[in-house]
Amino acid sequence: MDERELARATEALVSRYRSVAPATAPILASRVHVAAYAAYRMPATHAALAKALGAVADRGLAPRSLLDLGGGTGAAAWAAAGVFESLEAVTVLDQVEDALALGRDLVADATSPALSGATFRQARAGAWPDLEADLVTVSYVLSELDPQQQDALVADAMRRGGAVAVVEPGTPDGYARVLRVRTRLIDAGWTLLGPCPHAAECPLAQGDWCHFAARVNRSAEHRRLKGAELSYEDEKFSWVAAAAPGVAEPLVAEALPGRILRHPLKRKGFVEFQVCRPDGTAGREVISRKAGERYRNARDAEWGDVLP
Structure with missing residues (x-):
């Protein structure tokens, strides 16, 4: 694949992830965009998810099954398999077949049985198959949708999972989307697993935003595609996770100190x-x-x- 095409596709991805407007077309619109995503965005998405899911694991969650809505090439699947030793089954749903095909190729030689046996299945938001899992992940997807579609996707995740984790870019608008999800989860009686140590109104809602960082090591190809010199970058992300009534009780016996x-x-x-x-x-x-x-x-x- 031509490296200039990859560089242009990477630049388009960078611009899209910094945008605050809903996408009018799939972000992974071609095989070149899928390849650019795998080289540039997938490592950052994986790093953010690994950190967020690691914090969820620290609360005691040990899912046996994962359902990733809009999971593309499978970054959440790799992160979950690295965090949860309990994981046995993984299903990734996405509308872009080229992304799913690459995801299948990537897990073919995985040492984790959950990964090597993962299912990558084509499906669209609003028409997900009737599946359930212990943990449902929704990562870097809400920015592609309008508010009504975002609410519908979160509702779909809650219907299908005993626990839900949502990760978005660590920008003010990404945090605003996460805050909206947080409110939906609390209003439905779900118990927050992180990052919040409380279920009260977010004290940063006025003039600041809650976000975190994950260190990503850049490959030589990654540096070429981005025109970067440093061997690493920090992926800024916002996240929220919660467990459904009945699932949460064994996990939250001890309150977080902060x-x-x-x-x-x-x-x-x-x-x-x-x-x-x-x-x-x-x-x-x-x-x-x-x-x-x-x-x-x-x-x-x-x-x-x-x-x-």
Whole structure:
């Protein structure tokens, strides 16, 4: 495949993911766009999902089955297989057959039985097959839809899953979409698994946005396609996950002490955090050397982690 075509397709993908308007056509509109996505966007999507699903696993969720709505080449499937040892079955649904075909090729030699036996099936939003799974993922899909379609997709995910995880770009508009999903989940009686340590109104809803970062190592091809020099990039993302009534109870016996919202400031003798607290507020927390083991844990804590 011509590298200039890949570079142009990558540039188009970058522009699309930065856009705030719903897509008027499928993002993966051709084989070239699918190849560009696999080289450029799939590693970033995988990194974001691995971090979000890792936080969900820390709450105790151990799904045996995964259903990924709009999953393309299978980034969520790879992330889930790397996080959940319990995973046995994976189904990826998407409207673009070229993306699904590449996804099948990518898992053909996977060492995970859940991945190597994964089903990649063509389907459109609003006409998903009648399937169910322990965990349903919806990642980087809502930006392609208008608000009514977004609500319908989230409802579809909730009908099909015992738990739902939604990941969007870590931009103000991506966060706004995640916040809308969060409200739907809470209103339906679902229990948040993350990142929020509470179900109150988001304290960042005015003038700020909740987002996190995942480090992505760039391959040589990745750097060429993007015209980049650094060997890595940080994928910014926003996310929310929740469990249905009956599923949530065993997972949330212990409340989260808080979620770290920014890079910690590590000084001599103390660590300063910006955190979201269980009481629904956000602000500054300082852990000093006097806290002993908690201070030692704080020295290792990073943006997006649970507060020690």
